[in-house]
Amino acid sequence: MSLTTSLSNPQPLLEVRDLRVEFDTYGGVVKAVRGMNFAVAPGKTLAVVGESGCGKSVTVQSLMGLIPQPPGRITSGSVKFQGREILGLPPKEANKVRGKEIGMIFQDPMTSLNPTMTVGKQIVETLKYHENITPEEGRRRAIELLEQVQIPEPAARVDAYPFQFSGGMRQRVMIAMAIACNPKLLIADEPTTALDVTVQSQILNLMKKLQRERGMSIILITHDLGVVAQMADDVAVMYAGQVVEYGSVDSIFFHSSHPYTLGLRSAMPGHEEGPKNEPKRKLKPIEGAPPDLFHPPAGCGYAARCPYAMKACESKMPALWELEPGHASRCWLHHEAASRHAPAELYRGKTISNQATPQA
């Protein structure tokens, strides 16, 4: 088991650096994404974890150019897909990337499909536009795709309408649409949140299977650590519009190096306080609420809720510091001056010091 990310060697498929997105609203300007940094390795899965409202969907939708630019605004950042900058591409170019190189599936399969168009037509649409094929070829490929996503009787179902499918089936159709043109990256925004648990497991396994067969990378957004454990190779933990910890799935779980990650893990059922045979044990939630993104704090976004907060945390924003190769955390507890206060559960690798680190 490796504690380093899958990125230790090859060139990442997708690199996001310092992405910042704002929205103009009635109440002011919401700084929804305040510095996202992560990368996705080819053929691997990156999980993006965080609570509702932390900016996960906005981040990936900005990658795809799906954020309407008024009222939204990408104020800075770089997104490199296969070494090529895709942020700010002119619409025609962006359309060529969307659907063909990067596919996306969304949370609610009920509403994400056009109710008045057959499933087959919706799949063929993508193929027709990106690969310019004949209708017969399109139909054949659509049936093939439906088979690959494990929809029974694909030849009959290809002419059915979305409302004739169950939730899990619809999500499979969505997946079929997204992978139709063999994209190198599949972005899945909480694909199983709206489904029940058994179906959830099936969908996740399907995604893993497709990934193996096609060498496809996946960005999986979720708020469920169980899904992360099952699916991810690398994890980016998000809070209040920023990456607060990034590393391989093992690093995140066993070398958790951010108080928020620690909090998330303790809040899982199974980590209740008290001896294991006590009947009335309490879950340990993280107290408090996320900060107001109209006026985000100058310091660390988590400071208000962090049990280990220090004065520095409230005034200065910590940098995303690499503790060990491929594992970074955004926390002042990794400064050498905080060594006395850092809790034992927190993993500390390389620390920030005020002198330049001597090269050995």
Added chain:
Amino acid sequence: MLSYIGKRLLAGLITVFFIATATFSAMHLVPGDPLMGNKAMSKEIRANLERKYGLDKPVPEQYVRYIVNMAQGDFGISFTQQNRSVNDIISSHFPISAILGVLAVFFAAIGGIIYGSFAAILRGKWSDRVIMFLVILGVSVPSFVFAALGQFALSATNKALGFELLPIGGWGTFSHMLLPALVLGLGTMAFLTRLMRSSLLEIVNHDYIRTAKAKGLPPLRIFFSHQLRNAILPVITYLGPAIATITTGGFVVESVFAIPGLGRYFVQAVQQLDYTVIMGLTVFYGAFLVFMVIAVDIIYGLVDPRISVSKGKA
């Protein structure tokens, strides 16, 4: 699907029956009787007429005769124009009103869809504001004002041009139909424009549009295949009641433009208290509306697969 249609038709027939009964009762609540107006009538003539129209029989019997006749398609004879049967009146004047109405609905639908789409696409820009302002005017200004203004504008244009661009009244050729149909359809066009616009804008926020964008489809394709197709549904739904509005609005337009349609006839009949005509036309119009609404519902069912397929299965 067929059983669905059958059920609706049956319900429609029952409704028409109720309308006929209600009309009959209403007419018989009027004090006096239809022959009141002709004062200078000898007793024998009066008795003859009463017998002819069945007015001497007790009311329930009259009712039965009335329903029976109606079921056979016989609405009776006009009181004031005693050599014309109501059927005759309907068959000679209804087609005119129907053509006018259909043309008006056509204008309204086409105009509504096109302008609504433009307004939605150009949302926020000044052309959108202009369209929406005109829409509000169109919805607020009564149809007779438009009719009067339209006629006035046309006659002024004719004078200015020196020749008759379009006739300002009467009926006969296609050019006679243009302006009245346009005026008649204006109010509905305004409403449909607004409906189409808000429907399109609402759909823009729907998830499947986001999916379509994520597939990298060109905006034009997204607009036509995804947005328009779904946005049109409320417009089609409204066409049913719209036909009702347009039919009733027809009275005014027919009066102003001197078009010999059924609506103008109806108003005349009411003013002259011509009972058979009133009853006959009321039931006829009522039946017409009921069946138009059913027709539109069926069309809607054909367009929206959610309904056609599930009804077909049911």
Added chain:
Amino acid sequence: MTTLNTSFNPSSQEEQNRLRTMNPSAQTPSYFDSPEHARAAAQGLSSDDFAPVARDSVAVGLSRPSLSYWKDAWRRLKKNRQAIVSLWIVVGLVLFTLAGPFFWTADPSQQTLGRISEGPSLSKKAILVQADLSEWKPMFAEGVPATPETPVPALDLGAPQNFKLLSEPSTVAVRLSWDAVPGATGYKVYRGPYEPEAGSLGLPIVTVEGGNVISAQDAFELKPGPLHYAVVALRDQEESPRFAKLAVQIPEAISLTAALKLDPKAEAGKVLELPLRPLGSDYLGRDLLARLMSGARVSLFIGFVAPMLSLLLGVMVGGISGYFGGKTDAWIMRFTDFVLALPFLLFMILFKVVFGASAGENGIGPMLLAMVALSWTGPARLTRGQILQLRESEFVQASRLLGAKPLYLIVRHLLPNTLGVILVSLTFAIPSAIFTEAFLSFIGMGVVPPTPSWGSMCNDGIQTFLTHPHEFIFPAILISITVLAFNLLGDGLRDALDPKMRSVS
């Protein structure tokens, strides 16, 4: 999953060194912050800053002051400029209707047949004329013979000079005079609405015999307004090609009886100020402004009362139907469907005929009755739908689970949420009612004349639209503005009371 090395001490110095030497030449990936960046971020921090912050409770984050539903809705409404303008227009209309007659006291039903279809004007003067003016005596030129000694051919005759008015023109007579033309045997006077040109001098009014007759009186159907006269010299029957022209303005005239009403000391020839008709008068000479105010009363009365009554009825029926459900609901809905199926306008007309008004009544009663009876179904359906939906909604269920009694549920939960929908539907029902009333009156099925209503005024006005457009335009504008204002207000209310219902704009 393999187990963690529990002897692993992340903070020990050995571990630090191990990490530092692991991939010494490895660059920090670009998506992490570089060590320089991290050190820069730590600028200005001293070791005190790394002391833990004492905290008893955790900060919950900012919260905005909470507004009640109605305050929030009012705030949203105020932001909508169109809606506020409409609100002011509605207030203005109500003032116009209620308070207007106190300021503008003209009598709306007074017919002044001498002032039919006058256009709008800011002031109107009229001259008092008596039926008999002084006796007309023709004038003769001195020293000019009636028949010239040396005849001059007609073509050579000159135009008469000094063509002028002898006295103030009025609708009774216009008296003209001119200088004699040598060689003329007579003169001919023409009159027309346009300036005379060679070849079209107008209508011949007077022919005088005698070269020395140099005056004429025109008493033929004189109306107030501009007139053009021309005079030519004659030689026997032939006209000279040259003519003189004169433009005359005939002033408004007023009869003695009418004048005495205005000013008991009026005398012939006195110019009086007529009662102001700022918007003109209609085809019977009634003041349009006063009539509009009076008509406003009728139109707005119907426009407010009919929807309110129909709403009241509808809400009650719908509320009962929705709250009790089951069989009650089924039967009520069936009845509603039946009423809905009746073609609205036709039954309105039938109602009118059935409960028709006899002369002397104003026809408002039957119309109100018909409108209420046929339009309560809308609010009923709406209310029933709302109540059904709300009854099963989570917060009502929660409330019920907490032990709320039905009355509390109705008052505290169901009603306030329905009120929004009801209010919006009321605001849209008003213009619809005004529309319907206007429409019915327009086709003669509404109020009975002479009661004014905006619709019936349009009906009257449209007959003279091409010649006197003001009679139609003013009531039409008022109807349109009222309906417009209510529509915009309704839109604004709907946006304010339920953002989810927003017409996306």
